[in-house]
Amino acid sequence: MANKIQPDLKRSYEDFEPFCQWKRDNERDILEVHLEGFKKEQLRVQFNNSGILTITGEKPIDETKCSRFKKEINIAKDSDSNKIRAKLSRGVLLITIPKITSMSSKQAAVDPASAATEENIQAKENALSSGLRNAISSLKLSRKMALNVLVVAATFAIIGVGSYVSWKCLKPAPTDET
Numbered sequence: 451m452a453n454k455i456q457p458d459l460k461r462s463y464e465d466f467e468p469f470c471q472w473k474r475d476n477e478r479d480i481l482e483v484h485l486e487g488f489k490k491e492q493l494r495v496q497f498n499n500s501g502i503l504t505i506t507g508e509k510p511i512d513e514t515k516c517s518r519f520k521k522e523i524n525i526a527k528d529s530d531s532n533k534i535r536a537k538l539s540r541g542v543l544l545i546t547i548p549k550i551t552s553m554s555s556k557q558a559a560v561d562p563a564s565a566a567t568e569e570n571i572q573a574k575e576n577a578l579s580s581g582l583r584n585a586i587s588s589l590k591l592s593r594k595m596a597l598n599v600l601v602v603a604a605t606f607a608i609i610g611v612g613s614y615v616s617w618k619c620l621k622p623a624p625t626d627e628t
Contacts, residue, residue, distance in 0.1 A: 460514060461515070461516060462514060462516075463508075463515075463516050463517075463518050464515060464516070464517045464518070465518055465519065466519050467519065468483050468484055468485055468507075468519050468521065469484040470482065470483050470484070471484075476549070477548065477549055478546055478548045479526070479529070479546075479547045479549070480544060480545065480546050480547070481523070481545040482544055483505060483521065483542070483543040483545065484541065484542055484543075485507060485542070486541040488507050488509055488538070488541070489509070489538075490538045492507050492508060492509045493505070493506070493536075493538065493543060494506045495536040497531055497534055501524060501525050501531070502522050502523065502525070503523045503524075503525050503534070503547075504522050504523075505519075505521045505522075505523075505543070505545070506518070506520045506521075507519055525547060526547075528549050528550050529547045529550070530547075530548045530549065530550050533548045534546065
């Protein structure tokens with residue numbers, strides 16, 4: 451990544467979730483990832499054998515702070531992974547994912563209803579996994595907040611136990627006055 455921050459300074463990161471929008475047709479899917487202010491050198495697009503497309507980016511905000519993101523997307527099985535292309539233009543990363551045309555046209559000719567159903571299932575799976583990733587991402591963002599809540603809860607617990615012990619120890623013993 452360009453503009454590396456000096457290694458002797460302590461870095462802090464500001465994670466964010468970029469706005470993404472799909473444009474789909476019979477020949478290709480195009481994912482638009484809005485990344486205003488990012489340069490090509492600050493981005494990485496990778497595709498692995500499990501069918502997951504990973505998009506990451508990091509850019510400096512100031513001398514000690516960086517803005518970063520990580521987005522993982524399951525690619526449809528009818529995609530031609532060898533022809534995936536990415537292009538950054540005017541703050542929008544366009545990722546073109548071509549579909550395998552010979553298989554999809556034969557499948558549509560044989561049974562258009564099953565092809566539509568399979569497409570709906572894939573769309574629902576992508577939406578579900580995207581929603582789950584967004585929830586996990588927001589959980590990661592609130593890790594610092596969770597630590598603060600834990601510290602406050604532990605402090606109250608210690609104060610409560612200390613108050614109870616001091617109340618028990620300082621309470622005068624009952625006397626027999628019979």
